[in-house]
Amino acid sequence: MAKIWVYGDPAQDSTGFKTTLEILTKARSLGGEVEAVVFGPGATEAAKAFGEHGATKVFAGDDAAFADTIGTVAATALHQLVQENQPNIILFPMSYDARDVASRLSAKTGSTLMSNATDFTGADGAKTAIFGGAQIVDVKFDGPDPKLVLIRPKSFDAEPSGGTAEVVSVSAPTVEGAKVVERHEQAASGPKLEDASVIVSGGRGLQDPSNFKLLEDLAALIPGAAVGATRAVVDAGWVPYAMQIGQTGKTVKPKVYIAVGISGATQHIVGMKSSDRIVAINKDAEAPIFQLADLGIVGDALKVVPKLTEEVKARKG
Amino acid sequence: MNVLVLVKQIPDPNNPYQLANNRLKRDGGQNVLDPGDEFGVEAALQLTEANGGEVTVVSMGPESAMEAIRRALSMGAHKGVLISDDSLQGADALVTARVLAAAIKKTGFDLVIAGVESTDGSTGTVPGAIAELLGVPLASFAKHLEIKDTTLHIQRQTEKGYDDVESPLPAVLTVTAGVNEPRYPTFKGIMQAKSKPVEQLKVGDLGVSADEAKATQTVNEVTPAPARGAGEKFEDDGTGAAKVADFLKEAKVI
Numbered sequence: 001m002a003k004i005w006v007y008g009d010p011a012q013d014s015t016g017f018k019t020t021l022e023i024l025t026k027a028r029s030l031g032g033e034v035e036a037v038v039f040g041p042g043a044t045e046a047a048k049a050f051g052e053h054g055a056t057k058v059f060a061g062d063d064a065a066f067a068d069t070i071g072t073v074a075a076t077a078l079h080q081l082v083q084e085n086q087p088n089i090i091l092f093p094m095s096y097d098a099r100d101v102a103s104r105l106s107a108k109t110g111s112t113l114m115s116n117a118t119d120f121t122g123a124d125g126a127k128t129a130i131f132g133g134a135q136i137v138d139v140k141f142d143g144p145d146p147k148l149v150l151i152r153p154k155s156f157d158a159e160p161s162g163g164t165a166e167v168v169s170v171s172a173p174t175v176e177g178a179k180v181v182e183r184h185e186q187a188a189s190g191p192k193l194e195d196a197s198v199i200v201s202g203g204r205g206l207q208d209p210s211n212f213k214l215l216e217d218l219a220a221l222i223p224g225a226a227v228g229a230t231r232a233v234v235d236a237g238w239v240p241y242a243m244q245i246g247q248t249g250k251t252v253k254p255k256v257y258i259a260v261g262i263s264g265a266t267q268h269i270v271g272m273k274s275s276d277r278i279v280a281i282n283k284d285a286e287a288p289i290f291q292l293a294d295l296g297i298v299g300d301a302l303k304v305v306p307k308l309t310e311e312v313k314a315r316k317g
Numbered sequence: 318m319n320v321l322v323l324v325k326q327i328p329d330p331n332n333p334y335q336l337a338n339n340r341l342k343r344d345g346g347q348n349v350l351d352p353g354d355e356f357g358v359e360a361a362l363q364l365t366e367a368n369g370g371e372v373t374v375v376s377m378g379p380e381s382a383m384e385a386i387r388r389a390l391s392m393g394a395h396k397g398v399l400i401s402d403d404s405l406q407g408a409d410a411l412v413t414a415r416v417l418a419a420a421i422k423k424t425g426f427d428l429v430i431a432g433v434e435s436t437d438g439s440t441g442t443v444p445g446a447i448a449e450l451l452g453v454p455l456a457s458f459a460k461h462l463e464i465k466d467t468t469l470h471i472q473r474q475t476e477k478g479y480d481d482v483e484s485p486l487p488a489v490l491t492v493t494a495g496v497n498e499p500r501y502p503t504f505k506g507i508m509q510a511k512s513k514p515v516e517q518l519k520v521g522d523l524g525v526s527a528d529e530a531k532a533t534q535t536v537n538e539v540t541p542a543p544a545r546g547a548g549e550k551f552e553d554d555g556t557g558a559a560k561v562a563d564f565l566k567e568a569k570v571i
Contacts, residue, residue, distance in 0.1 A: 070455055070482060070484075071448075096458055099442060103414075103444070103445025106411050116439060130539075137539050138536065139537065141533060178454040178455060178482050184478045184479050186477065198570050221571070222565070235495040247434075255568060266330075277568055281557070295548055295561065295564045296549065298553060299553025304558050311558050314562075315571055
C-alpha cells in the first residue's frame with residue numbers, strides 16, 4: 001500500500017489551504033496511507049483541517065524560518081522527514097513556494113518531479129492537461145521514491161471526511177538561503193477571484209488601462225462578482241498581479257466567466273477553462289476564446305460592455 | 318561580475334503547438350528564443366552595464382538552439398554555451414537541471430538568471446533544482462532587482478503582493494515577465510553576434526553519467542480532453558449586450 005504525502009503551503013493562506021484540502025480529498029480516495037507536511041506560521045493550526053480531510057498524521061513546523069527563507073529550510077527539513085519515513089509520493093500544490101521547495105527536494109533525492117498535474121492515479125503516475133486543456137497526457141514515473149508532483153488548484157473538490165490527525169512537531173534546521181526582509185500586501189477589495197461566482201475579465205482588447213473601469217462598473221452590479229485580467233495586461237502594468245488569471249496566476253472556476261477583449265492564449269485558458277459557463281466578447285471572430293465560449297459576441301468590447309451594464313441594471317429592476 | 322543567463326529555444330508560441338511521438342514537435346516550424354527568456358537576458362545586460370562583467374548565454378537543446386543563443390548575443394550578451402546531445406531528447410526537468418548545473422559549474426558564475434518558467438513546458442522547476450545542485454540560494458519570481466555591494470535585492474512576486482528578499486552571491490535568480498523592457502537587437506548587434514564565441518558541449522564533456530541523463534517520466538498516452546459543448550456565436554448587431562444579459566439572468570447570477 002502506497003504512502004502518500006500531501007504538502008501544505010502557508011503562503012496559500014489567502015485560500016485557506018484549499019488546494020491542499022482538495023489534494024487530500026483525492027489522495028484518501030485512493031485507499032493508501034495519507035499523511036501531510038506543513039511548514040511555517042500556522043502549521044499546527046492547519047493540521048486540524050488536514051485531519052478532517054483524510055490525513056492520519058501531520059508533520060507540522062511552525063517556525064517562521066520556514067516561510068522566511070526561500071526554499072532551503074523547508075526543503076532540508078522535508079528531505080530529513082523523507083529519509084526517516086520513506087513516502088512513495090509527495091503531492092504539492094502548484095504554488096510559488098511549494099515549487100521552490102519541490103524542485104530543491106528533487107535535486108536532493110534524485111526523484112522525478114512533475115509540474116502542472118491535474119490528476120494522479122497512484123504512486124507512479126499522474127495526468128496533466130496541455131494545449132490549454134485540449135489534450136490529456138498520462139505520465140508514468142520511474143526512478144527513486146518519493147515521486148514528486150505539483151498539482152494545479154481546483155483539480156478536485158475538497159470534502160471533509162471527519163477524521164483527526166496525529167500531529168508531529170518539526171523544528172526548523174539552520175540553513176542559508178535567500179531571505180524575506182519585508183512583506184508587502186496589496187489591499188484587496190471585493191470578493192477574492194478564487195471565490196467569486198462571476199468573473200469579468202479583461203485583456204489587451206480593452207486597448208487602454210482606463211477601460212478596466214467599464215469592467216468594474218459591470219462587476220459592481222453583479223452579486224459576488226470580481227474583476228480579473230490576462231498576463232499581457234498585468235505585464236504591461238495596467239492592473240496588479242493579484243488580478244492575473246492563468247498559468248502564472250490564479251485558477252478560477254466561477255459560475256460565469258465573462259472574457260472581454262481576451263483572445264484566449266493557452267497561458268490564460270489554463271486558469272479559467274473549468275468555469276461553469278463562459279461568455280466571450282471580442283472583435284476578432286477567429287479568436288480561440290470563442291472555441292470555449294457558451295455565448296460569443298463578436299463586437300467592440302468598448303461598446304458592448306457599457307450597454308451590458310445598462311441591460312443588467314434594467315433586468316435587476 | 319560573471320552573469321550566466323539560461324535560455325531555451327521553443328516553437329513560436331504564436332503558432333498552435335503540435336505533438337510528434339507524444340512530445341512537443343520542435344522541428345519543421347518556426348522556432349524562437351522563449352519570450353520569457355528575453356527578460357533574463359535584459360536583466361543580465363543591465364547588471365553588467367552597471368557593475369561591469371560579462372554575460373554568458375547557456376542553452377540545452379537541439380543544434381538549432383544556436384539560433385536562440387545568437388538572438389541573445391545580438392541583444393548584447395558576450396558569449397554562449399550550447400549543450401546539444403541526442404541522448405538528451407525527452408529530458409525531464411531534473412535531467413535538464415543536472416546538465417545545465419554541470420555546464421554552469423564548468424563555466425563559473427557569480428549569478429545565474431533564468432525566466433520563471435518556459436513558455437512551452439511551464440514546469441518552472443529547473444532553476445530551483447539547479448540552485449540546489451550548485452549549493453546556492455534561489456531568489457525566485459523577481460519583478461524588480463538590484464545588486465548593492467555583493468547582495469542581491471529583489472521584489473519577489475507573491476500571491477498577495479510582493480516580498481523584499483535579499484540573497485548573498487553567488488545565487489540563482491528567476492525573473493518574471495515585466496521585470497524590464499527587453500531591448501531589440503540592433504543591426505550592429507546582429508552582425509557582431511555572428512562572430513561571438515559559442516562553446517559547444519556534449520553530455521560526456523560535463524561529467525554527467527548516462528544514468529543521471531535518463532528521464533524518469535515517460536508518456537503512456539495522450540488523449541483528447543472531453544470537449545466543451547459548442548456554444549453560440551453572434552455578430553454584434555446592437556443586441557449583443559442584451560443577449561449576454563439574458564444569459565446571465567438564465568444562469569441566475571443576476
